[in-house]
Amino acid sequence: MSGYHNNVVLPAFGMMIHFQLLRTSFVNHNVKLAYSWIVKKQNKTLHITSCQQGRPDRNRSLLAKQSLGQNFLYDDNYVQKICSQVDFDVENGGKRVIEVGPGLGALTRVLHERYPNMTTIEIDTRAVDHLHSKFPQLRVIHQDVLRTDWKALAESLGGPLAIVGNLPYNITTPILFSLIKNCSHIDHAILTMQLEVALRITAKPRSKDFGVLSVFSQLHSRPSLLFHLPPSVFRPIPEVTSALVRLDFQPKKALELFKHVSMEELTQVVRTAFQQRRKRMSNSMKSLTDRLQKELPEDMKGRRAEELKPEDFVQLTEYLFGHR
Numbered sequence: 098m099s100g101y102h103n104n105v106v107l108p109a110f111g112m113m114i115h116f117q118l119l120r121t122s123f124v125n126h127n128v129k130l131a132y133s134w135i136v137k138k139q140n141k142t143l144h145i146t147s148c149q150q151g152r153p154d155r156n157r158s159l160l161a162k163q164s165l166g167q168n169f170l171y172d173d174n175y176v177q178k179i180c181s182q183v184d185f186d187v188e189n190g191g192k193r194v195i196e197v198g199p200g201l202g203a204l205t206r207v208l209h210e211r212y213p214n215m216t217t218i219e220i221d222t223r224a225v226d227h228l229h230s231k232f233p234q235l236r237v238i239h240q241d242v243l244r245t246d247w248k249a250l251a252e253s254l255g256g257p258l259a260i261v262g263n264l265p266y267n268i269t270t271p272i273l274f275s276l277i278k279n280c281s282h283i284d285h286a287i288l289t290m291q292l293e294v295a296l297r298i299t300a301k302p303r304s305k306d307f308g309v310l311s312v313f314s315q316l317h318s319r320p321s322l323l324f325h326l327p328p329s330v331f332r333p334i335p336e337v338t339s340a341l342v343r344l345d346f347q348p349k350k351a352l353e354l355f356k357h358v359s360m361e362e363l364t365q366v367v368r369t370a371f372q373q374r375r376k377r378m379s380n381s382m383k384s385l386t387d388r389l390q391k392e393l394p395e396d397m398k399g400r401r402a403e404e405l406k407p408e409d410f411v412q413l414t415e416y417l418f419g420h421r
């Protein structure tokens with residue numbers, strides 16, 4: 098009996114729930130953004146069918162790929178909330194608005210109406226096909242965003258870019274570093290990411306989240322955490338909370354800071370210091386000071402990486418690499 102229960106009753110119960118979910122999303126004509134979804138427990142992927150205005154679009158279904166960080170926005174209130182933060186370049190049809198990872202077009206639908214000349218960058222061929230048929234006028238660059246030449250893109254579009262996107266979680270940090278490196282070609286970025294990363298970007302010295310990402314983000318931009326997004330607003334539902342972050346890039350400040358040091362030198366200093374963030378700098382920096390055959394300045398020896406301000410790392414790099 099218990100075998101019968103497990104083999105027949107539980108799946109039947111699961112099917113009932115599934116059909117109820119489908120019915121709810123299909124009949125609710127007020128729901129603008131709805132997806133039917135089937136959890137396949139074995140491989141943890143979702144079968145997603147986008148549907149607009151309550152009508153399922155049966156031709157457009159795709160399996161969400163975890164490897165591409167595909168957690169699609171599912172809640173229209175949050176779509177509106179994110180898009181209302183984008184305020185850029187309306188005059189020329191939003192030519193310099195770039196969406197990273199448009200996926201099924203949850204954000205694109207709203208943004209493209211406001212910015213008909215915007216550009217999107219998407220790696221997944223299935224999503225690219227979907228976007229072409231759903232938004233025939235939309236410019237879609239089919240490539241890995243990490244291969245984007247931001248300088249060339251900004252020059253071709255006539256000035257600094259506004260980047261928006263619900264980022265794939267698995268490559269959030271490399272995307273952030275590529276934007277930071279190219280900050281003179283980017284005006285601002287409005288990005289959804291894991292809350293944990295958002296806290297690191299905005300962390301102040303002496304807090305537990307303060308680290309390499311905080312130093313580089315804060316030297317190149319003014320970052321602000323705008324609001325949290327609960328896991329329930331995405332499909333598949335992620336295990337973590339997310340946050341929307343705005344970075345207003347400060348290319349003039351960065352130019353001034355990097356007058357005497359290179360990004361590579363600063364990276365060496367910051368990474369070495371944070372490898373042992375709680376140790377005194379005289380210890381944590383030993384491998385680098387030995388290699389450079391330099392002593393740390395006296396006032397640095399007793400301090401810890403987590404206590405320094407972002408600008409202190411620039412001064413230390415200038416001192417260690419002897420450019421001043």
Ligand SMILES: C[S@@+](CC[C@H](N)C(=O)[O-])C[C@H]1O[C@@H](n2cnc3c(N)ncnc32)[C@H](O)[C@@H]1O
Pocket residue numbers: 165166167168169170171197198199200201202203204218219220221224240241242243262263264265266268
């Ligand atoms: C978190 S989903 C967001 C999708 C959609 N914007 C939304 O909010 O529903 C991330 C998107 O980034 C795309 N993506 C993943 N890796 C990428 C890469 N290296 N370059 C460009 N797009 C990528 C995925 O295919 C997916 O569409």
